[in-house]
Amino acid sequence: MTTEILWWIFAVAIVAVSAGVVFARTVIHSAIFLILSLAGVGAMYLFLTIEFIALVQFLIYGGAVTVLILLALMLTRMGVAGRPEPTTGVQAPFGALVAAGLMATLIGVAVATAWPGDPGGNAVAVSIKTIGEQMFQHYGAPFMITAALLLVAFIGAIVIARQEDDD
Amino acid sequence: MVPMENYLILSGILFSLGVYGVLARRNAVLVLMSVELMLNAVSLNFVAFSAYLDPDKATGIIFAVFVIAVAAAEVGLALAIVIRLFRNRSTANVDEAATMRW
Numbered sequence: 001m002t003t004e005i006l007w008w009i010f011a012v013a014i015v016a017v018s019a020g021v022v023f024a025r026t027v028i029h030s031a032i033f034l035i036l037s038l039a040g041v042g043a044m045y046l047f048l049t050i051e052f053i054a055l056v057q058f059l060i061y062g063g064a065v066t067v068l069i070l071l072a073l074m075l076t077r078m079g080v081a082g083r084p085e086p087t088t089g090v091q092a093p094f095g096a097l098v099a100a101g102l103m104a105t106l107i108g109v110a111v112a113t114a115w116p117g118d119p120g121g122n123a124v125a126v127s128i129k130t131i132g133e134q135m136f137q138h139y140g141a142p143f144m145i146t147a148a149l150l151l152v153a154f155i156g157a158i159v160i161a162r163q164e165d166d167d
Numbered sequence: 168m169v170p171m172e173n174y175l176i177l178s179g180i181l182f183s184l185g186v187y188g189v190l191a192r193r194n195a196v197l198v199l200m201s202v203e204l205m206l207n208a209v210s211l212n213f214v215a216f217s218a219y220l221d222p223d224k225a226t227g228i229i230f231a232v233f234v235i236a237v238a239a240a241e242v243g244l245a246l247a248i249v250i251r252l253f254r255n256r257s258t259a260n261v262d263e264a265a266t267m268r269w
Binding site: 003004007011014015018019021022027030031034037038041044045047048049050052053056057060061064065068069071072073075076086087088089091092094095096098099100102103106107110111115116117122123124125126130131134135139142146149150153154156157158160161 | 168169171172173174175176177179180181182183184185186187188189190191192193194195196197199200201203204207210211214215217218219220221222223224225226228229231232233235236237238239240241242243244246247248249250251253259261262
């Protein structure tokens with residue numbers, strides 16, 4: 001029962017800060033809301049008793065990705081101080097329409113579908129041992145390809161962002 | 168005991184908020200943050216399915232790990248592109264970056 005109350009508190013908080021990400025007027029505020037939202041989803045993984053993903057979430061998203069985003073925000077400061085620009089384009093109403101329709105569809109499907117197995121029971125704890133065995137025995141090739149993808153992506157990022165002398 | 172549908176509804180709401188952010192906001196970095204929101208919602212969905220319906224094989228969890236890795240690569244590249252755009256155009260507004268060359 002306590003878990004349930006805590007879950008609802010976290011769920012409402014996550015939705016609130018995620019709305020903050022999308023609707024905040026200042027981008028720095030959005031970034032801070034994003035950190036809170038990512039940490040909240042990490043807490044959701046703890047509720048699901050999947051500690052490994054929770055740790056990865058806190059380390060990679062909460063740490064690395066948000067620092068990258070904050071740095072990019074500082075490097076791309078724009079707008080004249082004191083003159084607030086519109087934060088949304090002319091397409092905002094259509095975006096809201098699409099998002100509302102999508103939300104209704106997703107919630108409807110989630111509620112109406114009869115899921116196989118036992119979705120009403122408890123979340124089953126998956127040990128890190130199981131994850132590691134699966135990862136390296138059955139998903140070894142995707143793991144290696146992901147490593148290569150990360151390397152290529154970061155070399156590409158360096159090449160794109162590099163300051164060139166003849167610019 | 169939280170039923171699985173709660174997680175699905177939560178991630179549906181997060182995903183829709185991300186879709187609105189991607190479609191409506193003008194700042195490129197904010198569009199990227201909204202994409203992160205969407206990827207997070209998808210990971211949460213995968214992990215919830217895995218924990219409730221398929222705990223022996225942990226397929227959804229493996230999927231979530233790959234989603235996080237690819238998201239990290241995507242953020243790095245996209246921020247490099249945004250910084251480049253800002254250097255060439257002095258704007259990070261996606262509505263003003265409508266041409267492929269300059």
